[in-house]
Amino acid sequence: MQSTMQDVPLTLSRILAHGATVHGRAQVTTWTGEGRPDRRSFAEIGARAAQLAHALRDLGVEAGEPTGTLMWNNAEHMEAYFAIPCMGAVLHTLNLRLAPEQLVWIVNHAADRVVLVNGSLLPLLAPLLPRMETVEHLVVVGPGDTSLLAGCRPAVHDYETLLAGRPTTYDWPELDERHPAAMCYTSGTTGDPKGVVYSHRSIYLHSMQVNMAESFGLTSRDTSLPIVPMFHVLAWGLPHAAFLAGIGLLLTDRFLQPAAIAEMIETERPTHAAAVPTIWQGLLGELAARERDISSLRAVVIGGSACPPSLMRDFEERHGVTVVQAWGMTETSPLGSIAHPPATVTDPDEAWPYRITQGRFPASVEARLIGPDGDVLPWDGESAGELEVRGPWIAGAYHGGAGAEPVRPDDKFRDGWLRTGDVGTITPDGYLTLTDRAKDVIKSGGEWISSVELENHLMAHPEVAEAAVVAVPDDKWGERPLATVVLRPGATAGFAELREFLALRVARWQLPERWSLLESVPKTSVGKFDKKVLRKRYADGELAVETL
Amino acid sequence: MQSTMQDVPLTLSRILAHGATVHGRAQVTTWTGEGRPDRRSFAEIGARAAQLAHALRDLGVEAGEPTGTLMWNNAEHMEAYFAIPCMGAVLHTLNLRLAPEQLVWIVNHAADRVVLVNGSLLPLLAPLLPRMETVEHLVVVGPGDTSLLAGCRPAVHDYETLLAGRPTTYDWPELDERHPAAMCYTSGTTGDPKGVVYSHRSIYLHSMQVNMAESFGLTSRDTSLPIVPMFHVLAWGLPHAAFLAGIGLLLTDRFLQPAAIAEMIETERPTHAAAVPTIWQGLLGELAARERDISSLRAVVIGGSACPPSLMRDFEERHGVTVVQAWGMTETSPLGSIAHPPATVTDPDEAWPYRITQGRFPASVEARLIGPDGDVLPWDGESAGELEVRGPWIAGAYHGGAGAEPVRPDDKFRDGWLRTGDVGTITPDGYLTLTDRAKDVIKSGGEWISSVELENHLMAHPEVAEAAVVAVPDDKWGERPLATVVLRPGATAGFAELREFLALRVARWQLPERWSLLESVPKTSVGKFDKKVLRKRYADGELAVETL
Structure with missing residues (x-):
């Protein structure tokens, strides 16, 4: 037929x-x-x-x-x-x-x-x-x-x-x-x-x-x-x-x-x-x-x-x-996804935990999480892996240049799926939470620390205008977070106060020891924090860093 | 590329x-x-x-x-x-x-x-x-x-x-x-x-x-x-x-x-x-x-x-x-189309003329009107023709039966378009108004009379439960409308009153001369008026028809 x-x-x-x-x-x-x-x-x-x-x-x-x-x-x-x-x-x-x-x-x-x-x-x-x-x-x-x-x-x-x-x-x-x-x-x-x-x-x-x-x-x-x-x-x-x-x-x-x-x-x-x-x-x-x-x-x-x-x-x-x-x-x-709360949630306060996720995928975007060893991870809201997506409006290659065939670098595509470079979790009902770019995750003593989570908590402090957290090399732990902060005009908070503010919100071992004050966070052409620049400035000794 | x-x-x-x-x-x-x-x-x-x-x-x-x-x-x-x-x-x-x-x-x-x-x-x-x-x-x-x-x-x-x-x-x-x-x-x-x-x-x-x-x-x-x-x-x-x-x-x-x-x-x-x-x-x-x-x-x-x-x-x-x-x-x-009023209309009363149309086409449904002589007619809200549609969820053929190729009868398809068999008009901003099935249009003395328009007016009468109008042969005019009516319980209106009610709403030459009272209008398996049955009953002399 x-x-x-x-x-x-x-x-x-x-x-x-x-x-x-x-x-x-x-x-x-x-x-x-x-x-x-x-x-x-x-x-x-x-x-x-x-x-x-x-x-x-x-x-x-x-x-x-x-x-x-x-x-x-x-x-x-x-x-x-x-x-x-x-x-x-x-x-x-x-x-x-x-x-x-x-x-x-x-x-x-x-x-x-x-x-x-x-x-x-x-x-x-x-x-x-x-x-x-x-x-x-x-x-x-x-x-x-x-x-x-x-x-x-x-x-x-x-x-x-x-x-x-x-x-x-x-x-x-x-x-x-x-x-x-x-x-x-x-x-x-x-x-x-x-x-x-x-x-x-x-x-x-x-x-x-x-x-x-x-x-x-x-x-x-x-x-x-x-x-x-x-x-x-x-x-x-x-x-x-x-x-x-x-x-x-x-x-x-x-x-x-x-x-x-x-x-x-x-x-x-x-x-x-x-x-x-x-x-x-x-x-x-x-x-x-x-x-x-x-x-x-x-x-x-x-x-x-x-x-x-x-x-x-x-x-x-x-x-x-x-x-x-x-x-x-x-x-x-x-x-790729949009964060409307589920239909079962009608109380605005209960909706917040869903609304601050990256949201749910539309039907045409198929998603999977890939763990550090290449396994497909469950949608359990806890297993963190790199997000890979597939669908009719998702790229499967890059332009190869005039007259050239499209190219598919291995770090960007796997078996027809796009590797997003984003690390996160997915709940059983499909809510995606991205915690970091794969390259921005802070690998500290065999555990992952989410730079975005630290940034969000810091930016919730009334005197903080912007905060960017990046991984920096550490002899003992492999990597540790460096917190860079832009304060609002007239702010009086010191790093110690900000660290205590964070301590109420994340596990103690995730707290940054290294802190640096910035005039502004460097940004990419589309307005994202440019962490590559921050890491380079740190490596080049251009940041004034205080250790707590 | x-x-x-x-x-x-x-x-x-x-x-x-x-x-x-x-x-x-x-x-x-x-x-x-x-x-x-x-x-x-x-x-x-x-x-x-x-x-x-x-x-x-x-x-x-x-x-x-x-x-x-x-x-x-x-x-x-x-x-x-x-x-x-x-x-x-x-x-x-x-x-x-x-x-x-x-x-x-x-x-x-x-x-x-x-x-x-x-x-x-x-x-x-x-x-x-x-x-x-x-x-x-x-x-x-x-x-x-x-x-x-x-x-x-x-x-x-x-x-x-x-x-x-x-x-x-x-x-x-x-x-x-x-x-x-x-x-x-x-x-x-x-x-x-x-x-x-x-x-x-x-x-x-x-x-x-x-x-x-x-x-x-x-x-x-x-x-x-x-x-x-x-x-x-x-x-x-x-x-x-x-x-x-x-x-x-x-x-x-x-x-x-x-x-x-x-x-x-x-x-x-x-x-x-x-x-x-x-x-x-x-x-x-x-x-x-x-x-x-x-x-x-x-x-x-x-x-x-x-x-x-x-x-x-x-x-x-x-x-x-x-x-x-x-x-x-x-x-x-x-x-195929849906009748939401245009954004420019905010007054509910002004919205009604749009809402009682068949509405506007989605982008994926391309539409044209074909006149009696095969010409594509303008979207001017006045030119009436047969609606033809084209699009990714529109049929381009019928199943030919087990093992057979699909079939494309000429009265149903034309140059890749579906002939809907519906006659109507389209306004410059895409509002479709269907007046009749092509086969139900009443061709009276070189003019078209819309059976649906007559039905809608009749059904707006408080004592009319249902009304179906069909074309019947007429020696002088070719075809003339026959109005069949189901009255509500306790109704007292006669055909003369209904005809006067209609006369306030349509041109005099469109008024039916032939009237018949029904217990109920015969319906197809999906609940539409079955006009084929009505026409046959009339032809077979099974309807009690009064001429005004």
Whole structure:
């Protein structure tokens, strides 16, 4: 017997056509910092995406060809998000927070021939162009100092001029759903960046999952503010999910300062937002200094790194906004798990222990824990192992470079599963708790100490602004924790007091002996604590360390 | 460039494994009519599905083989819903409302070798067995008069005996996502029934869509009561969607009387329910006669046939339950569209015109209207044409019978699109309004008269219980409408009054001249008005017709 179902591929051109018609009146609002935001309907975005595709075709962009975007979150980036994949090319979002040499490496590795760049980012890009060997065309989006491009090798085009007068429809090709659609390089802290190439199928399925009631659960009645950048992991899937269900979008452009975010929430009244913890930390600080009405927010999703529970509580208690923690990574599109409490728990206090986990997996994300000796560990809430995941929007390889086959390094993939590099436990009902990056676990005398647990406890102290704990070599125990701390202005607590504060919360043998005061914790390009830098500073003797 | 995503198939064994672990504590509650419902956790259902698969394998069930179920909505049917597809066989739900000769035809056409049957349905099945040529094994589920099977050809097994002692895990095969998973024959009123064969892929995607916030939007906090039968169109996808997201299920078994439904809602407190209009009509009548607390219901979905707006209003105004209309058919899995009002409409009164449409399509359902001359018509809210749909959970053919290739009759499929046989309009923002079945449209003097519109207006009259309008031949106009009416007890209205009531609402030339009073409108096996029967009764002179 054969299935009698139609064989219709899951492609982004379907999502575009749907969003631009059924939800054609939904809006993309881009903050301009000048009082009057840019507003475009999904129908307009669809028409302009068609114009962009015509323009790119005229620049010679071909099926399967990576096309770079070095852009903030804005309406033109939305146009590129659909035009490039729907015409069969590959949207290659460039992470503008990366070190210049990484950016050059990535453009060369992907072999981008055309790059769309926001005018405001020309000071960043222009000096790198001579080393970006494959780039032939630059399309400048929005105002900027184009004199910086004088004499540069690539041809320079103005975005609006390029689109003007072109047809507002495009005969999008019928693509195989496994055709590449978009790519993003990891901002991994070790080795060269790794290219993850999403397919139409993976983005389509991920977009459906994002909109499932058990995930973000958004509809055309919502407006979402993705503060997470469109240049990293497709802004957690929100731009494509928006067109799937008519969700309004509020985009920050380059205005990421806490005061600007507070203002855009107050005036544009989004119902939903998504960002990494440091953004929320900054917003909370801003709101403490200057009152703003953020009551339109129904829920915010926090992810990208473990969220201090104190931050979640502050947000809810002071501002009445429900904070939902989610876990994912570039290789997982990124939605890997989300922390809604179980249905059986109705008391808010009983919900907290679930809400501060990384949450539960959706059905399409299969998960297992692998112990130090390679065994699959039980979901008993206690056995800690490296998390491995499998599913239709999970990477099974990395881009090998122009013309090369995909690569599967052994430390990243095992038997078709992605090795996440995260260590944690899973309860029998599927709640994941990640305690550490595998490389950040502190191996002390045959036991594991969780650096994240120590950090969370420290950051719950009222005088601590940030805390990062890393493993440092120890003659007796192999490794021991080093606690690095940023204090709030006017703080009076000393290390001894912080250590006693910790002693009430963790086992005595886990207490750090080594302490160091920092001005700020070094961060990666996406705002995570950069522990590699901390370990190096310690090794190089650059930290003032006090031993208790 | 190649996508680097994993190639993981969308199969029901993933949904089963997910539901039975992450949502292992969610419950399936089956009404027993004896005060104490049967309660099973998803984990138990998963374990018993494994036992059933072992048993079926021992009966020789092979990959791709149809396996019949003649069962009510109950926990054992849930077990079959997962065991049969996950082991690679094809769940063939048998519609117990069909005429006996149709049931025999269908079992022979599919070539079912094993049939699971509820004991309570043996009186229906036993007399048909001699003519069901391919059936070798009967598995009797629950109590029943097995003496009816004495001397029957197939071997008879007791379900619980067959499962007892078998392993509670099963090494489910890795299937291609296009492998057939389930089949359902249409209860079409013309010609032989047509077999629709769903694939793992189509059911998986449809389940995700059902759970999207824009569709039913259910989560593990919900309990759904699918009154729509599991023997027809997979109970609108709810059983599989439940395991995807941990949605509790309340199942009616054979207790479909309005009083039983009212009682199970009051005592089990589901948050969601789904049924055809006639079921809701019956429940409303019951609630008018005897007060029941149905306040647990957050929303109910109505589909299967056009819902009289008066019914929706009654439900909401009297009982505070939001009624959502949806459209679909066996060939569309069935979710084709759902009528949530647009985000821009916040006034409940302004929402009504949208809510009484068939609603908007999800992104995965592409739709077009085809005019009488084969042209694609615009979405202008006025041009009426036959609705055609395309998508990954839409049928592109019918089962051809055992060993035969699928068939694609021209009146059902066109260029890869499904011809729905429904006539309607679509607004620029995608709201579908179906006015008639293509064959029920009344072609009067070169114009179309909508039978459904006339019916809805008639049923809004306080003394009308049911009304069905059909086309009858007319010498002058080609066709004219015949209005058949069922009055409420104690009604005093005559046809003249009803005609004047209509005259205030539709154009004069659309008013029926022919009227007939019925005891009840004849219905198909799934509760739709059976207009074929009405037309035949008229043609045979069996109706008392009054001409105004």
